[in-house]
Amino acid sequence: xxxxxxxxxxxxxxxxxxxxxxxxxxxxxxxxxxxxxxxxxxxxxxxxxxxxxxxxxxxxxxxxxxxxxxxxxxxxxxxxxxxxxxxxxxxxxxxxxxxxxxxxxxxxxxxxxxxxxxxxxxxxxxxxxxxxxxxxxxxxxxxxxxxxxxxxxxxxxxxxxxxxxxxxxxxxxxxxxxxxxxxxxxxxxxxxxxxxxxxxxxxxxxxxxxxxxxxxxxxxxxxxxxxxxxxxxxxxxxxxxxxxxxxxxxxxxxxxxxxxxxxxxxxxxxxxxxxxxxxxxxxxxxxxxxxxxxxxxx
Amino acid sequence: xxxxxxxxxxxxxxxxxxxxxxxxxxxxxxxxxxxxxxxxxxxxxxxxxxxxxxxxxxxxxxxxxxxxxxxxxxxxxxxxxxxxxxxxxxxxxxxxxxxxxxxxxxxxxxxxxxxxxxxxxxxxxxxxxxxxxxxxxxxxxxxxxxxxxxxxxxxxxxxxxxxxxxxxxxxxxxxxxxxxxxxxxxxxxxxxxxxxxxxxxxxxxxxxxxxxxxxxxxxxxxxxxxxxxxxxxxxxxxxxxxxxxxxxxxxxxxxxxxxxxxxxxxxxxxxxxxxxxxxxxxxxxxxxxxxxxxxxxx
Numbered sequence: 001x002x003x004x005x006x007x008x009x010x011x012x013x014x015x016x017x018x019x020x021x022x023x024x025x026x027x028x029x030x031x032x033x034x035x036x037x038x039x040x041x042x043x044x045x046x047x048x049x050x051x052x053x054x055x056x057x058x059x060x061x062x063x064x065x066x067x068x069x070x071x072x073x074x075x076x077x078x079x080x081x082x083x084x085x086x087x088x089x090x091x092x093x094x095x096x097x098x099x100x101x102x103x104x105x106x107x108x109x110x111x112x113x114x115x116x117x118x119x120x121x122x123x124x125x126x127x128x129x130x131x132x133x134x135x136x137x138x139x140x141x142x143x144x145x146x147x148x149x150x151x152x153x154x155x156x157x158x159x160x161x162x163x164x165x166x167x168x169x170x171x172x173x174x175x176x177x178x179x180x181x182x183x184x185x186x187x188x189x190x191x192x193x194x195x196x197x198x199x200x201x202x203x204x205x206x207x208x209x210x211x212x213x214x215x216x217x218x219x220x221x222x223x224x225x226x227x228x229x230x231x232x233x234x235x236x237x238x239x240x241x242x243x244x245x246x247x248x249x250x251x252x253x254x255x256x257x258x259x260x261x262x263x264x265x266x267x268x269x270x271x272x273x274x275x276x277x278x279x280x281x282x283x284x285x286x287x288x289x290x291x292x293x294x295x296x297x298x
Numbered sequence: 299x300x301x302x303x304x305x306x307x308x309x310x311x312x313x314x315x316x317x318x319x320x321x322x323x324x325x326x327x328x329x330x331x332x333x334x335x336x337x338x339x340x341x342x343x344x345x346x347x348x349x350x351x352x353x354x355x356x357x358x359x360x361x362x363x364x365x366x367x368x369x370x371x372x373x374x375x376x377x378x379x380x381x382x383x384x385x386x387x388x389x390x391x392x393x394x395x396x397x398x399x400x401x402x403x404x405x406x407x408x409x410x411x412x413x414x415x416x417x418x419x420x421x422x423x424x425x426x427x428x429x430x431x432x433x434x435x436x437x438x439x440x441x442x443x444x445x446x447x448x449x450x451x452x453x454x455x456x457x458x459x460x461x462x463x464x465x466x467x468x469x470x471x472x473x474x475x476x477x478x479x480x481x482x483x484x485x486x487x488x489x490x491x492x493x494x495x496x497x498x499x500x501x502x503x504x505x506x507x508x509x510x511x512x513x514x515x516x517x518x519x520x521x522x523x524x525x526x527x528x529x530x531x532x533x534x535x536x537x538x539x540x541x542x543x544x545x546x547x548x549x550x551x552x553x554x555x556x557x558x559x560x561x562x563x564x565x566x567x568x569x570x571x572x573x574x575x576x577x578x579x580x581x582x583x584x585x586x587x588x589x590x591x592x593x594x595x596x
Contacts, residue, residue: 125394
């Protein structure tokens with residue numbers, strides 16, 4: 001099924017009749033195609049569903065192109081990013097081309113589906129803007145953070161699941177919650193991995209997010225629990241390159257206060273609800289996608 | 299009528315319920331609202347038309363935000379650009395927000411209208427990408443240049459006129475040609491002004507385009523007519539900051555070979571066709587928009 005989605009994306013790109021764009025497109029890593037999986041697992045393999053999945057993956061690819069420019073990211077899924085290889089200008093314009101092609105094909109689907117997906121792209125773009133702005137200062141507002149990751153990461157998953165359910169005549173509200181919870185938990189776990197995953201070059205976690213100004217959930221919880229002196233210490237490290245001692249201190253404090261388990265459990269609550277909904281609907285594959293997201297070592 | 303379009307755009311922005319975006323939006327210069335004029339002059343003032351005009355102007359504003367990032371432009375219509383004041387990241391994301399809000403509202407209009415406008419945004423984005431790539435070398439392919447300015451500047455005007463004609467039940471093909479010709483001529487004249495308009499700071503034309511690598515139509519024609527030695531001389535000046543002597547030489551050669559009149563006449567042919575079509579349709583206001591574009595000193 002996913003192969004049919006890949007072919008459909010290739011057809012959409014080919015219909016632009018522009019060899020430069022076709023070449024650039026082959027430079028993009030396909031990724032896990034998580035959104036296409038959700039859509040085809042929910043709505044099956046008819047042509048409308050394959051088109052929806054292809055459109056959503058093009059829109060997702062466009063958002064990642066702009067995201068990498070925003071974050072000055074030089075690597076995406078192990079490959080050099082388009083902005084690293086061809087510059088920001090090419091990455092911005094290729095993103096705009098994939099967005100507009102996705103939107104144009106969307107206008108040929110049912111208008112309710114088009115509304116759901118394009119509304120998610122508004123939320124996604126606002127989430128990205130908020131991410132940039134929040135990172136400019138030491139931000140410890142949990143609600144603000146959750147709203148931002150909902151927009152940036154979960155809104156398109158929520159819309160994918162909901163639109164697929166609408167196509168299939170299934171209970172779209174349940175599927176929307178499933179997609180939303182999956183997306184928020186996905187981002188929470190991604191934020192955890194930045195603190196737990198050992199970097200090959202450093203031999204310990206890189207704490208990239210904090211260095212880039214991003215006070216993700218673990219930093220918010222850690223700040224809440226620290227005494228005033230340590231609060232200041234943490235705050236002073238924000239958005240800087242940390243020394244060995246400093247990053248060791250951060251990791252030690254996370255450990256002492258059991259912060260990572262707290263964050264993991266918060267993600268797990270969302271995933272458990274998502275799994276429960278899919279058990280009710282008899283959706284084994286979607287149940288497993290949620291389960292595998294949380295069943296791993298950190 | 300244009301005031302109703304402004305109010306509608308403000309309503310669309312307000313519906314995002316994000317004070318930061320509302321504030322940024324007020325920083326954008328409104329511009330001439332040429333596309334909104336075309337749409338309302340063609341289709342009148344019912345709500346669908348006002349919505350279409352508002353959506354197209356939001357999409358146009360989004361394209362200018364990204365265009366200014368691409369061109370490293372610090373000024374837009376006499377105001378500091380968003381990228382100059384708030385940085386490229388904010389400009390890219392605000393562009394994405396305006397694009398996606400425009401597309402989302404488009405899905406609520408007739409699907410044919412949505413198709414016409416979103417298809418133009420694909421062309422516009424491809425035109426921008428081509429503009430970036432063409433500027434990397436000394437490019438003297440006239441067809442390539444015309445195709446690029448059609449995409450970058452004319453495609454959204456063509457689509458605006460066509461979509462408005464479809465809404466109004468008028469002869470959409472005629473109006474599409476009108477919009478297309480107006481757009482291409484507009485860009486040709488803009489390119490001429492870069493060579494003829496005296497810069498306040500320099501006291502003579504700035505020749506910005508050529509310095510930025512853009513070989514616009516006058517440079518293409520000049521190159522064609524120069525002898526081999528002067529061809530090389532021109533080519534060697536490409537994408538560089540010109541000395542006083544060099545820019546004087548370019549202007550002198552343009553003058554000797556009557557290049558500007560040649561370009562002006564080419565724009566005039568397009569405008570004359572556009573005027574003729576509107577005379578046939580009895581569209582006085584649209585006739586005058588075209589006429590005023592060409593009736594000026596250079």
